[in-house]
Amino acid sequence: MSNNNTPGQNGGGRDDDGNTGVVLKTRVKTKKPSMYKVLMLNDDYTPMEFVVHILEHIFNKNQDEATTIMLHVHQKGVGVCGVFTYEVAETKAGQVMDLARHNQHPLQCTIEKDA
Ligand code: TYC
Numbered sequence: 517m518s519n520n521n522t523p524g525q526n527g528g529g530r531d532d533d534g535n536t537g538v539v540l541k542t543r544v545k546t547k548k549p550s551m552y553k554v555l556m557l558n559d560d561y562t563p564m565e566f567v568v569h570i571l572e573h574i575f576n577k578n579q580d581e582a583t584t585i586m587l588h589v590h591q592k593g594v595g596v597c598g599v600f601t602y603e604v605a606e607t608k609a610g611q612v613m614d615l616a617r618h619n620q621h622p623l624q625c626t627i628e629k630d631a
Contacts, residue, residue, distance in 0.1 A: 551630040552605035554597040556612070558589050562621040570623075571597060574611050599630055 554575070556567070564586055571582035575597045589595035600608065605627040616623035 549601045551599050552602050552627045553599050553630050554605050554609050554612075555594055555626050555628055556585075556589050556597050557624040557626070558593045559622045559624065562616065562623040564590065566616075566619065566621055567623065570612055570615060574608055574615075597625075602627075 556570075567586040567589070568579070568582045571577045571585055572579065575582075577585065585595050585597065597612075598608070599605075609625045609627050612623065612625035616625075
């Protein structure tokens with residue numbers, strides 16, 4: 517993919533309008549943001565249906581996707597609910613923890629910087 521984002525200097529010290537002198541271009545700020553995984557941890561007490569509900573309503577998964585992720589966490593101990601920018605990841609992890617606490621489930625959710 518290309519962009520117009522490479523800073524450079526016009527040849528011969530002549531700018532686009534033909535004026536002479538030192539001409540520097542500034543890099544346009546278009547760096548991609550760091551991404552963060554939202555991880556859910558297994559426990560022995562949170563009902564499977566509750567985890568599926570969380571995945572459907574907070575992570576916008578359909579029932580099949582939600583069930584697959586829940587079973588992965590149940591069997592492996594940890595799984596990825598989604599990958600987001602930092603603020604979105606923090607917000608979603610907080611929503612999971614709030615819902616779990618309000619329903620008295622020990623479900624744990626954390627975020628981790630993506631590689
Ligand atoms: N292990 C739980 C049970 O057997 C289900 C569960 C799945 C809990 C995923 C947490 O993140 C979790 N009821």
